[in-house]
Amino acid sequence: MSRIFFDNAATTPIDPEVIAAMTEVMTKNYGNPSSIHSEGRSARAIIEQARKTVANALNCSIGEIFFTSGGTEANNMALKNSVRDLGVTRIISSPLEHHCVLHSLDAIVASGSARVEMVRIDEKGSVDPEDLKAKLASSDEKTLVSLMHSNNEIGNLLPMDEVAVICEEAGAYFHCDTVQTMGYFPIDLDATNVSFLSGSAHKFYGPKGIGFVYINNDNIIKPYLDGGAQERNMRGGTENIYGIVGLAKAMEKAVAEREVRAEKISSLKRYFIEKLTATYPEVTINGNPDQSHFKVLSVSFPESDKGDLLLMNLDLHGISASGGSACSSGIDVGSHVIGHLHPDSKRHTIRFSFSHHNTTDEVDVVVEKLGGML
Ligand SMILES: Cc1ncc(COP(=O)(O)O)c(C=O)c1O
Numbered sequence: 001m002s003r004i005f006f007d008n009a010a011t012t013p014i015d016p017e018v019i020a021a022m023t024e025v026m027t028k029n030y031g032n033p034s035s036i037h038s039e040g041r042s043a044r045a046i047i048e049q050a051r052k053t054v055a056n057a058l059n060c061s062i063g064e065i066f067f068t069s070g071g072t073e074a075n076n077m078a079l080k081n082s083v084r085d086l087g088v089t090r091i092i093s094s095p096l097e098h099h100c101v102l103h104s105l106d107a108i109v110a111s112g113s114a115r116v117e118m119v120r121i122d123e124k125g126s127v128d129p130e131d132l133k134a135k136l137a138s139s140d141e142k143t144l145v146s147l148m149h150s151n152n153e154i155g156n157l158l159p160m161d162e163v164a165v166i167c168e169e170a171g172a173y174f175h176c177d178t179v180q181t182m183g184y185f186p187i188d189l190d191a192t193n194v195s196f197l198s199g200s201a202h203k204f205y206g207p208k209g210i211g212f213v214y215i216n217n218d219n220i221i222k223p224y225l226d227g228g229a230q231e232r233n234m235r236g237g238t239e240n241i242y243g244i245v246g247l248a249k250a251m252e253k254a255v256a257e258r259e260v261r262a263e264k265i266s267s268l269k270r271y272f273i274e275k276l277t278a279t280y281p282e283v284t285i286n287g288n289p290d291q292s293h294f295k296v297l298s299v300s301f302p303e304s305d306k307g308d309l310l311l312m313n314l315d316l317h318g319i320s321a322s323g324g325s326a327c328s329s330g331i332d333v334g335s336h337v338i339g340h341l342h343p344d345s346k347r348h349t350i351r352f353s354f355s356h357h358n359t360t361d362e363v364d365v366v367v368e369k370l371g372g373m374l
Pocket residue numbers: 009010069070071072073075098100148150151152177179180199200201209211327
């Protein structure tokens with residue numbers, strides 16, 4: 001029996017056209033992009049073409065896109081460089097951010113260079129915009145607001161445009177972790193004033209270990225990695241040309257197929273919710289259903305003796321899902337997001353996350369198989 005992959009917020013399978021684009025460059029373009037000879041120049045041209053694809057997708061300038069090793073590095077760079085180079089002394093964030101943001105904030109606080117305030121989160125896990133406004137108004141300090149566009153565990157979406165306006169009016173920088181939404185939702189950086197955002201190819205059918213950070217032209221920051229002059233002096237190290245090509249191809253397809261994919265995944269999620277709640281009325285859905293990423297569905301099951309084995313039993317039945325976030329070395333240490341929202345709950349939470357490759361037949365199988373596991 002073929003496996004059912006419902007863990008597409010953790011990662012996505014690489015699109016065959018992406019593999020083909022990468023393989024072609026691997027085969028033909030081994031030049032170092034910094035070399036001035038022909039091989040080097042053609043590698044450089046490939047990277048700059050890829051940068052253009054990303055910049056076009058976001059309606060920003062090519063000079064604002066810097067390739068990184070992924071979302072973690074992009075977020076580290078935005079947070080740490082804005083403290084080091086832009087004089088930020090206060091960061092307003094939320095307790096539901098990804099660990100790469102939360103742990104960067106811990107490191108910043110430990111260094112004594114800035115302090116962190118957490119914005120109020122409502123019972124469904126959404127940011128309270130009034131509290132954000134109040135916090136911004138409470139101090140004249142140079143402030144960076146760091147809030148994710150979609151939560152990777154419960155799917156809640158941030159009204160990015162609204163938060164961008166709030167930050168702009170308060171004179172604050174705005175960093176948005178867009179790792180889960182990049183390629184899924186339109187982002188127009190000409191219309192929306194964001195200081196930094198991040199992307200990671202493996203979340204939109206590209207390869208792992210490659211991503212990018214968008215840094216608004218108004219923000220002059222110094223290199224994150226010291227070394228050569230790569231990435232216009234911002235990130236030393238020979239470029240991951242295969243990854244960059246794969247990222248650009250994946251982005252190009254994500255943009256071209258965005259509506260079709262979104263429609264397919266949204267209706268699959270609706271079908272899953274209807275079927276699951278009709279079959280097991282005692283399940284609860286986490287997060288805010290009115291503002292939710294169509295690919296993420298976090299479900300809590302009632303306390304039961306078999307609950308701890310739920311993920312393992314799903315895996316044994318050929319179904320891949322996640323206990324929360326899969327970014328903590330595969331060990332289910334419990335989700336800080338669910339823990340924050342439901343600190344006393346003994347229910348068992350599973351994150352199902354979908355792709356345009358999934359089908360309603362797969363949903364039927366999962367809902368049926370869950371019966372023996374609860
Ligand atoms: C919201 C969010 N931010 C950042 C990351 C980290 O991205 P990467 O795996 O590219 O380091 C992830 C990965 O799960 C994520 O979901």
